[in-house]
Amino acid sequence: MTRDTFDIAIIGGGVVGCAIARRLTLDGARVVVIEKALDVLDGASKGNSAILHTGFDAPPGSLEQACIAAGYKEYLEIAGQMSLPILKSGALVLAWSDDQLKQLPKLIEKAHANGVTDVTSLSREEILRKEPNLSPDLLGGFAVPGEYLIDPWGTAHAYILQAIANGATLLRNAEVLTGHFEGTSWTLKTTQGDMHADHVINCAGLYGDIVDERLTGARRFTITPRKGQFVVFDKPASNLLSSIILPVPTKTTKGVVICRTIFGNLLVGPTAEDQESRTDGSTTRDALLDLQAKGVEMVPGLSNCDVTTAYAGLRPATEYQDYQIHQDRQSRYISVGGIRSTGLSSSLGIAQHVSALLDTFGTQFKPLSTPVTPTPEKLSEYHDRDWQCPGSDGIVCHCELVTKREIERVLDGPMPPATLAGLKRRTRVTMGRCQGFYCTGALAALTEGRLVRPMGTRDGS
């Protein structure tokens, strides 16, 4: 364990921790990210809808709305330079009942108040012309042209890889157990020994309240995980829609979405189920059948489409609607909690907000003048892939067309996967129709001795 004192210790390698690590590293800080899991993106960031939201329906004036707006803007600014994939699909918010239809004008007003001024009302006929595979039972809706589909994992990997390439340290398999501030710096006790840092930023997602208590002795909010289950349809289903289909949102959830994924599938979900467990990401037959039926109701052609898989994600919801970002200047501590259902879109904005909070602490760094920008793996089905380039040394995962070269590259890279799940998030292996049935043997041979949790062991698949 290093005796060095870092400028910043970030607890948690979810999308929020990764984005903050990137921002503060570029600001010139010496950053360490401490993650308790074997790999990054093992918490809430593991399973979401992967929509880059405009924030059209966020509560006006909220911190969430401000961070989404700033994060969305920065994402579009850096996407080209950082090779972040983006699928310009746009979204349609649809009303299926008279009650929902009545809510549309207020939602459009809210979108405009949030600065999303290109939101426009559409008639039933206009919507059906745009998306002819939607059920004719729909009553009306509006377009949100700026909602896009992105890669939920490649995006966060690109943030942390840029941080690492510019000097940040990533420590995985290290849980922060306790910590104390001694006048000028923090000592964090982790399962891998003590770490020292001038500032601590708690980005522990589903464990944010627990980490707050471990470090400050108090919880400012309580996490109640909100599970969201999804059904993933086979790739041919993606031909049925081009827009993201959003329902009229409620207070607790954005509701059941139907959209393509950047990996070429079509998904229906999520559910919104509060639960006590912070780890139970299981799916249930009833919920999946219900989602499938809802999907068919809205897009009847889905009744002829096969399902590839299902998954669930857990939102770090709290008793508050807004994000819970608190700072203590005295102890140089910032808690970034309750980033419930929009963190993928807002993470770059949250990172800007945290950087500005550090300024108010009087903390000054010297921004990097020529930061390095690594090129992430290209996983989007709608952009060029590695298998299309010569010299790939053959395809290993035939469902998802993942080459041996891509797998070798990430295994040899600066943040090699520790588990098969981590390899999947970096390359798409085992995500396809056969769910790894045909490529598992080849993957076991390729990864032998190279994963922290080898394939074939418990939870190693």
Ligand SMILES: Cc1cc2nc3c(=O)[nH]c(=O)nc-3n(C[C@H](O)[C@H](O)[C@H](O)COP(=O)(O)OP(=O)(O)OC[C@H]3O[C@@H](n4cnc5c(N)ncnc54)[C@H](O)[C@@H]3O)c2cc1C
């Ligand atoms: C069903 C669903 C759909 C969603 N859809 C979208 C969407 O379409 N668009 C969008 O923008 N957002 C979406 N989101 C929201 C987004 O996924 C979350 O807001 C985001 O992932 C939260 O990230 P985080 O970094 O705060 O938390 P996490 O990803 O949970 O990261 C926290 C990390 O901290 C680590 N940790 C915890 N305790 C400790 C400790 N003591 N020591 C060290 N490490 C620790 C954990 O292991 C974890 O890796 C969705 C979420 C869900 C669940």
